[in-house]
Amino acid sequence: MDVALWIVAGLLALVFLAAGAMKLTQPKDKLATSGLTWTEDFSGGAVKAIGALELLAALGLVLPAALGVVSILTPLAAAGLVLVMIGAAVTHARRKETSAIAVNVVLLVLAAFVAWGRFGPYAF
Template sequence: MNIVLWVIAGLLAAAFLAAGVMKLSQPKEKLAASGMGWTESFSSGAVKSIGALELLAAVGLILPALLHVAPIVVPLAALGLVLIMIGAIVTHARRKENQMIGANVVLLILAAVVVWGRFGPYPFGS
């Protein structure tokens, strides 16, 4: 199960690293025009903050465990992603962007599995 959790964390880290970098590096208007219509409901600062949180979570899913420094950060980063995905689901539901909710639910479930595994029966160091 340890390998499964590493794979899930790696997939989540790759997805949220890309998403975070995109939100941090592109203006809100360009993001909205490229299919992220939800950005219209938020300020530029909020979009950048979401991107920064996603980037930090991506790093937090991998580096602490890899470097054996504060591995408790891994499930905390995954928990942060669960919260971000709950916010994303609510936002997309309010905007009636139902096609996006499925992807958010999958990411939420994957992050929740990491939270469960790393806080529960498969912590690092066991």
Template sequence: MNLVLWIIAGVLAAVFLGAGVMKLTQPREKLVSSGLGWAEDFPPNVVKLIGALEVLAAVGLILPAVLGIAPVLVPLAALGLVLMMIGAAVTHARRRELPAIAVNVVLLALAAVVAWGRFGPHSFTA
């Protein structure tokens, strides 16, 4: 199960690192025109904040455990992603973007598994 949690955390980290860097480096207008229509509902600074939180979560899923420094940050990062995906699903539901909600639910479930596993039976302190 430990290997499965590492794989899920790695996949989540890759997804959110890519998404976060994209939000941090591209202007909001380009994000909207490239398919992230929800970004037009938020000020540019909020979109950048979301990107920064995604990058921090990606780093938090991997580095604390790899370095052995404060590994409790791994499940906390996963819990943060669960909360972000709830917010994302609500935003997409308001915009009636059903395919995006499905992606949010899958990412939420994967993050919840990591949070459960690392807070519980497969924590790094065991």
């Protein structure tokens, strides 16, 4: 189970590292035209803040445990991503973007799995 948790955490880290970096480096208008239409409902600062949270969570999923330093940050990062995905699903539901909600739910379940495993029976 430990290996499965590492694999899922690594995959989540890759996804959120890319997503967070994109939100931090691209202007809001470019994000909206590239398919992230939900950004129209948020200020540029809010989009950058979401990107920063995703980037920090991605790092928190892997680095603390891999380095053996403050490993409690790994399940906390996963729990934070659960909250981010709840917010994303609510935003997409308001916009009636049901296909995006499915992606949010999958990422939420994977993050919840890591949080459960690392807070509980497979803690470091």
